[in-house]
Amino acid sequence: MQIPTGTQPGVEGAVLKADVRELDFYYGAFHALKRVSMPIHDHMVTSLIGPSGCGKSTLLRCFNRMHDLYPGNRYAGGGIVLYPDDTNLLAPEVDPIEVRMRISMVFQKPNPFPKSIYENVAYSLRVRGMRNKNELDDRVESALKGAALWSEVSNRLKELGANLSGGQQQRLCIARALASDPEIILFDEPTSALDPIATASIEELIIELKEKVTILIVTHNMQQAARISDFTAYMYLGEMVEFGVTDQLFIKPQKKATEDYITGRFG
Amino acid sequence: MVNAADPNAIRAVRAIIARAKRWDLFFALLGILSLMVGVLTFSVLFLDMAIQGVPRLDLEFFTSFPSRRAANAGILSAWVGTVLVMLVTALAAVPLGVAAGVYLEEYAPKNWITDIIEINISNLAGIPSIVYGLLALGLFVYYFGFGQSILSAGLTLALLILPVIIVATREAIRAIPQSIHEGSYACGATTWQTVRDHILPYSSAGILTGVIIGMARAIGETAPIITIGALTFIAFLPTAPFSGEPPAGLFDWIFAPFTVMPIQMFNWTSRPEAAFTVNAAAAGFVLVFMTLAMNGLAIYVRYRLRKNIKW
Amino acid sequence: MTASAVLPSRPVPSASLGRGVSDRLRKKASRHVKERIIEALLFSAAAFSVFVTVAIVYVLVKESWVFFETVPLSDFLFDTQWTPLFDDAHYGIMVLLSGTLTSSGVALLVAIPLGTVIAIYLSEFAGFKVREIAKPFLELLGGVPTIVYGYFALTFLTPLLQKIYPDLPGFNLLSAGLVMGIMIIPYVASLSEDAMRAVPMALREGSYAMGATRLQTALWVVTPAAISGIASAYILGISRAVGETMILAVAAGMQPNLTFNPTEPGATITSYIVQVALGDLPHGSIGYQTIFAAGLTLLLMTLAFNLLGYWLKKRFREVY
Ligand SMILES: Nc1ncnc2c1ncn2[C@@H]1O[C@H](COP(=O)(O)OP(=O)(O)OP(=O)(O)O)[C@@H](O)[C@H]1O
Ligand SMILES: [Mg+2]
Numbered sequence A: 001m002q003i004p005t006g007t008q009p010g011v012e013g014a015v016l017k018a019d020v021r022e023l024d025f026y027y028g029a030f031h032a033l034k035r036v037s038m039p040i041h042d043h044m045v046t047s048l049i050g051p052s053g054c055g056k057s058t059l060l061r062c063f064n065r066m067h068d069l070y071p072g073n074r075y076a077g078g079g080i081v082l083y084p085d086d087t088n089l090l091a092p093e094v095d096p097i098e099v100r101m102r103i104s105m106v107f108q109k110p111n112p113f114p115k116s117i118y119e120n121v122a123y124s125l126r127v128r129g130m131r132n133k134n135e136l137d138d139r140v141e142s143a144l145k146g147a148a149l150w151s152e153v154s155n156r157l158k159e160l161g162a163n164l165s166g167g168q169q170q171r172l173c174i175a176r177a178l179a180s181d182p183e184i185i186l187f188d189e190p191t192s193a194l195d196p197i198a199t200a201s202i203e204e205l206i207i208e209l210k211e212k213v214t215i216l217i218v219t220h221n222m223q224q225a226a227r228i229s230d231f232t233a234y235m236y237l238g239e240m241v242e243f244g245v246t247d248q249l250f251i252k253p254q255k256k257a258t259e260d261y262i263t264g265r266f267g
Numbered sequence B: 001m002v003n004a005a006d007p008n009a010i011r012a013v014r015a016i017i018a019r020a021k022r023w024d025l026f027f028a029l030l031g032i033l034s035l036m037v038g039v040l041t042f043s044v045l046f047l048d049m050a051i052q053g054v055p056r057l058d059l060e061f062f063t064s065f066p067s068r069r070a071a072n073a074g075i076l077s078a079w080v081g082t083v084l085v086m087l088v089t090a091l092a093a094v095p096l097g098v099a100a101g102v103y104l105e106e107y108a109p110k111n112w113i114t115d116i117i118e119i120n121i122s123n124l125a126g127i128p129s130i131v132y133g134l135l136a137l138g139l140f141v142y143y144f145g146f147g148q149s150i151l152s153a154g155l156t157l158a159l160l161i162l163p164v165i166i167v168a169t170r171e172a173i174r175a176i177p178q179s180i181h182e183g184s185y186a187c188g189a190t191t192w193q194t195v196r197d198h199i200l201p202y203s204s205a206g207i208l209t210g211v212i213i214g215m216a217r218a219i220g221e222t223a224p225i226i227t228i229g230a231l232t233f234i235a236f237l238p239t240a241p242f243s244g245e246p247p248a249g250l251f252d253w254i255f256a257p258f259t260v261m262p263i264q265m266f267n268w269t270s271r272p273e274a275a276f277t278v279n280a281a282a283a284g285f286v287l288v289f290m291t292l293a294m295n296g297l298a299i300y301v302r303y304r305l306r307k308n309i310k311w
Numbered sequence C: 001m002t003a004s005a006v007l008p009s010r011p012v013p014s015a016s017l018g019r020g021v022s023d024r025l026r027k028k029a030s031r032h033v034k035e036r037i038i039e040a041l042l043f044s045a046a047a048f049s050v051f052v053t054v055a056i057v058y059v060l061v062k063e064s065w066v067f068f069e070t071v072p073l074s075d076f077l078f079d080t081q082w083t084p085l086f087d088d089a090h091y092g093i094m095v096l097l098s099g100t101l102t103s104s105g106v107a108l109l110v111a112i113p114l115g116t117v118i119a120i121y122l123s124e125f126a127g128f129k130v131r132e133i134a135k136p137f138l139e140l141l142g143g144v145p146t147i148v149y150g151y152f153a154l155t156f157l158t159p160l161l162q163k164i165y166p167d168l169p170g171f172n173l174l175s176a177g178l179v180m181g182i183m184i185i186p187y188v189a190s191l192s193e194d195a196m197r198a199v200p201m202a203l204r205e206g207s208y209a210m211g212a213t214r215l216q217t218a219l220w221v222v223t224p225a226a227i228s229g230i231a232s233a234y235i236l237g238i239s240r241a242v243g244e245t246m247i248l249a250v251a252a253g254m255q256p257n258l259t260f261n262p263t264e265p266g267a268t269i270t271s272y273i274v275q276v277a278l279g280d281l282p283h284g285s286i287g288y289q290t291i292f293a294a295g296l297t298l299l300l301m302t303l304a305f306n307l308l309g310y311w312l313k314k315r316f317r318e319v320y
Helices: A056-063 A096-102 A117-126 A133-146 A166-179 A196-209 A222-228 A246-251 A256-262 B007-056 B059-063 B076-107 B112-125 B129-143 B150-174 B178-186 B191-220 B223-227 B261-269 B274-308 C022-070 C073-078 C093-125 C128-143 C146-164 C173-197 C201-209 C214-225 C227-243 C246-251 C269-278 C286-315
Strands: A016-027 A030-041 A045-049 A073-082 A103-106 A184-188 A214-218 A231-236 A239-245
Touching (some): A030 A045, A030 A056, A030 A073, A030 A214, A045 A056, A045 A222, A056 A073, A056 A184, A096 A103, A133 A166, A166 A184, A196 A222, A231 A246, A239 A256, B007 C093, B059 B076, B076 B112, B076 C022, B112 B150, B129 B150, B129 C022, B129 C227, B129 C269, B129 C286, B150 B223, B150 C022, B191 B261, B223 C269, B261 B274, B261 C246, B274 C128, B274 C146, C022 C286, C073 C093, C093 C173, C093 C286, C128 C173, C146 C173, C146 C246, C173 C214, C173 C227, C173 C246, C201 C214, C214 C227, C227 C286, C246 C269, C269 C286
Parallel strands (some): A030 A239, A045 A214, A103 A184, A184 A214
Antiparallel strands (some): A016 A030, A016 A073
């Protein structure tokens, strides 16, 4: 298959990184995603917005096959194609662990492991079989720097990750996701448990990160989506209502439903 | 780290994953194997005892007293003793344990006295049963002068299973949602009315489960009863109510000497003759059957409880 | 007025309520008295458990006193013989202690590895169905009367071991210890599993999202997070092993034997108490009082373990 490029008008040189195609997903009998399609562009920030329960987290968690952890969850049609190798992430023969090694995730509530700061970051490298102390040290340092945390923790790497403040913990989780050099990082409302200052620093960080990785972020905060993302997708009741370049979607939405939601007229 | 365009990198990652997954599989097998050790031991134990003992199980075995001749010996005094001891145990432990559990969940203020009671109960649960036997020997047998009687044994086992019942009661009560409490208080009920009309009825199945498990444990307890000096050879039954020497009363039997199932089994197990070993197997089979039945009942009650209750 | 542990409310004195019908007030007052009486009764039931502990300590100390008036503590602790029933009586508790430690050691070598592996398997690997069957089964395994385990050790396992190792005596600590280990597995497995299941799913998801396998998640994330609960499961296992009586009384023989070799017969603190209780020594004789001294030793040991477990729980309360 050809790698489609520049599919989005108005954004110079946007290259597809992944493509969600008519994806159906079920929690048991509950149809949570209904023929959802959307593109994800390389080295861009794409945000998912929509009212609570519309399926944002559900879609996000398809990307690294988190749903495989629980019985009863079912990918029922369509898929997510990852480029440049053109693999369907959801194909049964594709190993979820391999997917997760390529696509990492940061959660809503910071969830550092009950380990030292150092070990938290080294974890994703150890999982990949890395044992060399020097190499680990280097990678941990650069991941912590990448997550803008190094200066705050460089002299307390042996302390428990849980001793950090909430915002620091979240940046630790970002460092953890960053350490293994993933292709995409998924963020599920990464700032909803944080105060405004910590939120601002995470937002800044996410904008910096797109130099290195592709980012898909779920957020409830429309200003946040407008501030940090290049593309935005609006979902409602398990369906993709509208996808577009962020500025256009917020200024001139194509659909009435989107307009109602972003102008706050939504019920 | 994974450069998707580079087939070598992909291959390297797949090799790492494959190795990690081999360990996963290895551990899963180890887990199943470990479970099997338990299953196998239990099956062998049960079958071995059944093969040896079941042929010995006829009506006579249940209606005969122990005897010097293995072939004539039976478990009449043992099972009657067990039933009577369990009766005393239940009568003592259930009200006390439930009351304590209710107090701790519904009444207890948060202070050091409550803390001490709570720590104490979890500590009691960890004290070996034979120590309860020594307590009973000093307290019931000699100090209160109950002697080596059904009463002493029943009370000993009651103390032993008290923590089990308290903990079960508390857990059952804790499973009741706060909204039920609030609903009751909102109707103007006092604490006791709330407990009597709501808490106890709704937690009764959970408490029952705990009581059954506690009794199943008590039925098999041997050490504390040996310690209070239960006799191993009892060829008579306790006097029935009102049938002893005058002035005969309803509860004369509680001061009778006695034996119980596990002690009878112990007695036969310690004999070198093979014929007594067969008796031990038969008694053991009955004993295991009783505890299994009680545990099974508890599991069933809990299962029904989980299925039926929707808050 | 103190707040209840569960509810902030308790029947509030009606002073501030309307001073309406005097009759109603009177009813309130009597109701209040009744509530108080009931609360007092329930409190005494709860406080009774403290009385039990006090009684245990009192009885053991008082009866041991009689013993220690005759036998110096140093003899009790350092003598290497235990022959209270002989004319040349010796009271070296370490003889019984060696039996207790040896058999417990064997039991824990079985129970801790198997129990831990089972716990990890059930909590992190097994499907819902397997767990629903395995947990009650483990409970059953833990509910089998220990006398039955003793019978099994004596009449089945020992003859089996003798086929492999013909010099093994008919009574030995090994066979008793092995069976005791099997008996303890459910305690270790079930409590460890509870501790692991209490680890929030968010931590596991964090690990899986990094591309970890089940085993990596189990060993590197879940187990460290649950470590204090697992440690207290082990401690409970140890205190079960030390206090176990009937398996040893039946299968290990009751001759006191200062040894750490499990292939020998030996008496433990517990089986010695059984032996004396079965005999016909008169209450008050020095031989008889030995069982209280032995019991006190046992109580102090298990108390130490309980406290250690309690401390571990407090000290390393999981921080998720
Ligand atoms: N494990 C589950 N089992 C069954 N239904 C689920 C499960 N998780 C989510 N759902 C349902 O799927 C729908 C989508 O849920 P999802 O968590 O994706 O919503 P969301 O858009 O992320 O909402 P929020 O903004 O509140 O996080 C909801 O209706 C929810 O009730
Ligand atoms: Mg969500």
